[in-house]
Amino acid sequence: MSYVDEVIAQVIEKNPSQPEFHQAVKEVLDSLRLVIEQNEDAYRKDALLERLVTPERQLIFRVPWVDDKGQVQVNTGYRVQFNSAIGPYKGGIRLHPSVNLGIIKFLGFEQVFKNSLTGLPIGGGKGGSDFDPKGKSDREVMAFCQSFMTELSKYIGADTDVPAGDIGTGAREIGYMFGQYKRLQNRYEGVLTGKGLSYGGSLARTEATGYGLLYLVEEMMKCHGEDMTGKTVVVSGAGNVAIYAIQKAQQMGAKVVTCSDSTGWIYDPEGIDVDLLKEVKEVKRARLTEYAAARESAVYHEGRGVWAIPCDIALPCATQNELLIDDAKQLVVGGCKAVAEGANMPTTLDATAYLQENGVLFVPGKASNAGGVATSALEMTQNSERLSWSFEEVDSKLQNIMINIYHNIDNAAKKYGKEGNYVVGANIAGFEKVVSAMNAQGIV
Ligand code: NDP
Ligand code: 2IT
Numbered sequence: 001m002s003y004v005d006e007v008i009a010q011v012i013e014k015n016p017s018q019p020e021f022h023q024a025v026k027e028v029l030d031s032l033r034l035v036i037e038q039n040e041d042a043y044r045k046d047a048l049l050e051r052l053v054t055p056e057r058q059l060i061f062r063v064p065w066v067d068d069k070g071q072v073q074v075n076t077g078y079r080v081q082f083n084s085a086i087g088p089y090k091g092g093i094r095l096h097p098s099v100n101l102g103i104i105k106f107l108g109f110e111q112v113f114k115n116s117l118t119g120l121p122i123g124g125g126k127g128g129s130d131f132d133p134k135g136k137s138d139r140e141v142m143a144f145c146q147s148f149m150t151e152l153s154k155y156i157g158a159d160t161d162v163p164a165g166d167i168g169t170g171a172r173e174i175g176y177m178f179g180q181y182k183r184l185q186n187r188y189e190g191v192l193t194g195k196g197l198s199y200g201g202s203l204a205r206t207e208a209t210g211y212g213l214l215y216l217v218e219e220m221m222k223c224h225g226e227d228m229t230g231k232t233v234v235v236s237g238a239g240n241v242a243i244y245a246i247q248k249a250q251q252m253g254a255k256v257v258t259c260s261d262s263t264g265w266i267y268d269p270e271g272i273d274v275d276l277l278k279e280v281k282e283v284k285r286a287r288l289t290e291y292a293a294a295r296e297s298a299v300y301h302e303g304r305g306v307w308a309i310p311c312d313i314a315l316p317c318a319t320q321n322e323l324l325i326d327d328a329k330q331l332v333v334g335g336c337k338a339v340a341e342g343a344n345m346p347t348t349l350d351a352t353a354y355l356q357e358n359g360v361l362f363v364p365g366k367a368s369n370a371g372g373v374a375t376s377a378l379e380m381t382q383n384s385e386r387l388s389w390s391f392e393e394v395d396s397k398l399q400n401i402m403i404n405i406y407h408n409i410d411n412a413a414k415k416y417g418k419e420g421n422y423v424v425g426a427n428i429a430g431f432e433k434v435v436s437a438m439n440a441q442g443i444v
Contacts, residue, residue, distance in 0.1 A: 003040050004029045007049040018102025020320055024109050024345060025053055027352075027364075031427035034416045046443070048435065055108060057081040060101065061151040063129055065143040067136075077148050079127035081161055082108035085437035088159055089125030090115055090373060092166030095173065099128040106320070107166070110344055111373070113430030114366035117405050120377040125161055127152070133168050134285075145176035153181050158189040158383070164376050165194040167319065170240060171206070175199075190383025193376035197388075202379035204394040205372075210244025211395070212371015213315060213342045215402035218252060220338065220361060221313075223410070229253035234311040235272075236260045237318030238281050238288060241342040241369065245315050247274045258306040260318060261288050265306050270297035310334035317342030328354040341365035352423065367409050367426040374401045 001009070011025045029036075029049065036043055043049065063075040078101060081089040091111040094104070104126050112124030131144050156163060165174055174194045181191050188200075195201035204211070218228055231254040235242050238261045246256045255271045261281075266272070266288050273295055280290045292300035307314065307327035314336050316323045320343065328351035331339065338361040341347060345365060347355070355362045375398055382388055412432075413425030 002033070002037070003044045003049065004033050004036055007053060010050070011053050015102070015105070018105060020106040020345070021102045021109065023349060024106040027345075027349060027423065028109070028113065028427045028431075029053075031424040032431055034418075034424075035428055035431065046439075048438070051438065052083070052112075052434070053109070055080045055082045055105065056084060057155075058101070058105075059152075059155055063131065063144065063147050063151065065140070065147045067140055067143075075129045075131040075144065075148075077127070077129045077151060078104045079152060079155060079161070079163070080104045080108040080125060081155070082124045082126070083112040083434065084123035085434050085441060086116060087121035087123045089161035090122035090164070090376065091124055091126040092164045093169045093173075093177075094126070094128035094166040095131050095133050095168030096128070097130050097132045099130045103320075104128050107344055110366050112434060113427060114370045115373055115377075116430040116433045117367055117408065117426060118370050118374040118377060118401055119404060120374060120401075122162075122373065122377050122380075125163075126166075127163055128166065128169075131168075133173065138172070141173060142176045145173050146180040149177045149180040150184065152177075153184045156181075156191055157185075158191050158380070162190065162376070162380060163192055164373070165240065167239065170194075171196055190380050193379040195379070200379075200383050202375060202382055202394055203389065203391040204398060205375045205379055206240070207244040207247070207395075208375035208398055209241045209342065209369050209372030210246070210317070211248045212374065212398055212402045213241070213245050213317075213340055213368050214248035214252060215371065215399045216363065216368050216406050217313065217315075217338065217340045219403045219406045220340075220363065223406075224361065226337075227253075231255070231312040232257060232310070233313045233315060234258045234306050234309050235315045235317055235342075236265070236306050236322060236346070237316070237343065238277060239318070241372070242315075242317035243274065243277060243281065245317055245342050246272050246277070249313075249315075250274065254313070257311070258309055259288070260304065260306050262318075264288055264300055264302045265304065266291055266298050266300055267309060268295065268298040307331050308334070310336075312337050314339045315342050316346035318346065319343055320345040321348055323347040323351050325350045325354055327351060331355070332358045332360065336360055339363070340368040342369050344369065356421065356423070361420070361422070363409075363422045364426050366430060367405050367422060370405055371398050371402055374398060
């Protein structure tokens with residue numbers, strides 16, 4: 001059996017009931033075959049792949065808090081510090097009832113390669129909890145965040161591990177966590193990113209993932225002789241990534257006709273009204289039915305369905321495994337030319353293969369959504385030098401980073417004879433830097 005297949009089999013055997021982690025490992029290791037085969041004996045002797053798929057440290061802890069009725073609630077907290085070869089662990093915190101160790105491991109594993117692709121000195125990690133912020137009062141969210149940070153604060157630090165936002169963790173949650181960290185450690189440091197502007201946050205971090213996604217897509221389209229003007233775009237999700245992806249696509253002259261949340265989706269042939277969407281999701285924290293109620297051109301549907309709308313470009317920006325094989329078929333029928341992932345692993349492996357086989361340009365999230373973490377790294381830099389850069393300065397650095405990522409993954413794919421296969425390109429380009437750092441640092 002080849003070394004790659006051996007390690008994939010081991011991962012499945014040693015990590016039962018973690019299908020998302022298996023999926024992420026399979027995608028990456030499959031892409032690396034070409035590189036591994038050139039050096040198989042040396043890599044096997046060093047157990048390089050075993051070290052790559054095994055987190056350096058995994059923390060699981062109890063998070064007790066008191067709800068508004070005086071009832072004690074207990075959640076589980078996680079932080080997986082996956083790989084620190086190229087910098088301090090860096091990655092978000094997901095707060096969602098579906099969170100378990102396997103989900104956090106898949107996200108942490110992806111983050112290692114993504115962070116490498118940014119070209120910035122950040123290792124990979126991820127954390128979270130099965131806590132659901134939906135429907136909770138601000139006081140309950142604060143109580144949870146303080147309890148979560150009371151434990152997490154022992155393991156993180158500006159030069160050790162720097163968490164940030166992800167699903168369910170936005171500015172409010174980061175603020176509560178930062179306050180509790182500072183109180184416990186008596187240290188004002190850049191231990192979290194995505195902070196508010198009044199206490200060390202970076203301009204453009206809020207917009208960065210969505211904007212970065214579009215900067216990469218625009219560059220890719222340009223290199224394929226197309227521009228964004230007049231393109232029809234379908235987006236899933238209605239959170240941080242989706243909102244700013246929609247905004248930037250519109251600024252580039254495209255028309256975005258859908259968005260979705262965990263209960264339904266909107267078709268708005270006039271183009272999504274971003275200000276209204278922000279009001280419904282960021283301010284009221286309400287469902288998309290409120291968007292439809294306030295806008296005549298919008299139609300609301302229960303359940304899922306955005307991929308059935310004919311489009312030029314599809315941007316999945318909600319969650320993992322939300323674009324399935326039948327969705328991929330519908331996209332192809334609808335004339336879709338490009339899919340770029342705003343979310344982490346939103347496309348299943350068979351759907352990805354189908355899109356690629358049918359000539360759709362496909363960019364995996366570890367490349368196309370790297371603008372968020374890249375801008376987090378810029379926030380870390382500003383915190384270290386105790387300065388704040390202008391929006392334009394951060395935004396132009398973000399744009400350069402995304403353009404570089406596109407060319408790096410494109411060149412890596414070409415170098416290994418897989419031109420246009422950005423999955424292979426992203427995984428190989430991300431891997432090369434991490435492995436060179438791991439090799440230089442000995443067996444640790
Ligand atoms: P948010 O919590 O702001 O928004 C998530 C959106 O997706 C919401 O509209 C939510 O619906 C919907 N959603 C979440 N879970 C599900 C589900 N199980 N089924 C259907 N819909 C769902 O999160 P973000 O926008 O920050 O994150 C979205 C994706 O992007 C995630 O995969 C995340 O890991 C990834 N990502 C985020 C980055 C960031 O900087 N924030 C950076 C890179 C990647 P509802 O409104 O009903 O809650
Ligand atoms: O998946 C991701 O890259 C994020 N949620 C952002 C992580 C970060 O540290 O900004």
